[in-house]
Amino acid sequence: MIHFGDERRRFLYRAAGVAVMDGRVLVHQFENDTFWCLPGGRVEMGEAAEEALAREMHEELGCAVRVWRLLWINDNHFVHRGVVHHELGLYFHIELPEGCLQSSGEPWTGAELDGTKLYFRWQPVDALAELDLKPSWLIERLRSLPEHPEYVVNRDGTYGESDV
Numbered sequence: 377m378i379h380f381g382d383e384r385r386r387f388l389y390r391a392a393g394v395a396v397m398d399g400r401v402l403v404h405q406f407e408n409d410t411f412w413c414l415p416g417g418r419v420e421m422g423e424a425a426e427e428a429l430a431r432e433m434h435e436e437l438g439c440a441v442r443v444w445r446l447l448w449i450n451d452n453h454f455v456h457r458g459v460v461h462h463e464l465g466l467y468f469h470i471e472l473p474e475g476c477l478q479s480s481g482e483p484w485t486g487a488e489l490d491g492t493k494l495y496f497r498w499q500p501v502d503a504l505a506e507l508d509l510k511p512s513w514l515i516e517r518l519r520s521l522p523e524h525p526e527y528v529v530n531r532d533g534t535y536g537e538s539d540v
Contacts, residue, residue, distance in 0.1 A: 378418060378419050378420065378421055379418060381459075383459065384459060384460065385459065385460045385461075385462075386459050386460070386461050386462070387461075387462050387463070387464075388418060388461060388462075388463040388464070389418060389419045389425075389463075389464050390416055390417065390418055390419065390463055390464070390465045390466070391416050391417065391418075391419055391425040391426070391428045391429040391432065391465070391466050391467075391468065392413070392414040392415065392416030392429070392465055392466070392467045392468070393414060393415055393416055393429055393432075393433055393441065393443070393467075393468055393469075393470035394414060394447055394467055394468065394469050394470060394518070394521065395415075395441070395470050395471065395472055396469075396501070396518075396521070397472070397479060397481070397498060398481070398498075399500055399501055399502070400481070400498035400499055400500050400501065401414075401498070401499055401501055401504070401518055402414070402415060402472075402478075402496065402497075402498055402499075403415075403496070403497060403498075403499050403507065403509065404436075404486075404494050404495060404496045404497075405494070405495045406488075406492060406493070406494060407492060407493035407494070407495070408492075409535070410508060411507075411508040411509065411510045411535050412499070412507045412508060412509050412510070413509065413510050413511075414467065414514065415432070415433065415436055415437075415494075415496070416429055416432055416433075416465075416467075417429075417431075417432035417435075417436075425466045425468070426443045426468060429441075429443055429466075429468055429470065430443055433470065435488075435489060436486050436488075436494060436496075437472070437476065437478050437486070438476075438477075438478075438486075439472060439473055439476035439477075439478065440473060441470045441471060441472055441473070441476075442470065442471045442473065443468050443469075443470050444468065444469040444470060444471060445468065445469050445525075446466060446467070446468055446525045447467045447468060447469055447521055447522055447525060447526070448465075448466075448467040448517070448522070448525065448526050448527075448528050449464075449465075449466055449467075449525060449526070449527045449528070450463070450464070450465040450466075450467060450511060450513075450528045450529075450530055451464060451527070451528070451529045451530065452464070452465055452511050452530045452532070453529075453530065453531045453532075454510070454511070454530075454531070454532045454533065454534065454535050455533065455534045455535065456534070456535040465511075469521060478496065481498050482498075483495070483496060483497040483498075484496050501518055501519055502519075504518060510532060510535050511528075511530045511532055512530070512532050513528055513530050
């Protein structure tokens with residue numbers, strides 16, 4: 377995984393998926409966090425971001441998603457659990473295959489490889505403001521996906537009130 381830093385500051389390279397179905401978007405939450413985000417994960421050295429996203433989605437969902445196209449490049453700055461983060465995030469439009477249990481629209485619980493629980497749900501795009509969604513710029517931008525990739529600089533402050 378491409379990340380470096382120390383106990384005070386950290387850099388991450390992340391790929392995330394934007395799955396939209398019937399006016400809802402797929403979001404997830406780690407068991408110890410208070411906020412929600414789009415599913416994805418860290419890119420490994422020598423791995424293309426699209427490959428990393430397909431790998432992460434297979435690990436988290438148990439099915440092979442189709443990675444369509446790049447939507448956003450996010451230069452993201454935030455604090456999580458007292459650590460200052462600088463994250464480069466690539467957000468891709470993805471599609472779950474027919475027959476994938478997770479495309480049923482029902483919420484479910486998954487797990488990271490280390491056993492950390494992940495809670496997934498399909499959130500109506502019109503109700504994204506009801507969630508503490510991070511990065512926060514997604515709340516508006518998920519209403520209409522761009523035709524061409526966009527570069528977004530984001531400074532959200534703190535991710536999760538209980539994390540500081």
